[in-house]
Amino acid sequence: MTDHSIPGGLRPVLFISERDAIVCPQCGGYATHLNVVEVSNEVSSARVVASGEDDRSRINISIGPGGGGRRHTVRLVIDCEEQWCRTIIDLRQHKGDTEWHRTDLKVENDEDFGR
Numbered sequence: 001m002t003d004h005s006i007p008g009g010l011r012p013v014l015f016i017s018e019r020d021a022i023v024c025p026q027c028g029g030y031a032t033h034l035n036v037v038e039v040s041n042e043v044s045s046a047r048v049v050a051s052g053e054d055d056r057s058r059i060n061i062s063i064g065p066g067g068g069g070r071r072h073t074v075r076l077v078i079d080c081e082e083q084w085c086r087t088i089i090d091l092r093q094h095k096g097d098t099e100w101h102r103t104d105l106k107v108e109n110d111e112d113f114g115r
């Protein structure tokens with residue numbers, strides 16, 4: 001297994017199990033689902049929802065030109081069955097940096113999963 005450790009003082013974006021699976025950053029649960037991916041820039045966005053077992057695995061997304069150059073965001077919505085967690089990870093291009101922001105939420109019930 002590859003050593004993905006990082007130098008001191010830096011924080012991980014995601015937590016990865018010994019099986020290389022994403023672990024819920026809120027409760028440590030293993031039953032996580034990457035159900036929604038959103039791509040946006042300052043003027044447009046596209047949302048992709050994987051809602052069933054038979055959905056295609058390849059999805060191409062094209063959004064219009066942004067108003068401010070490369071200021072685009074990729075949002076990952078990860079739901080966790082174990083404690084009804086929803087974790088939103090935003091990766092935003094801003095000038096020469098890729099900024100990271102995490103929002104922790106709770107899902108009310110299983111009907112809200114992936115929405």
Ligand SMILES: [Zn+2]
Pocket residue numbers: 024025026027028029080081082083084085
């Ligand atoms: Zn969780």
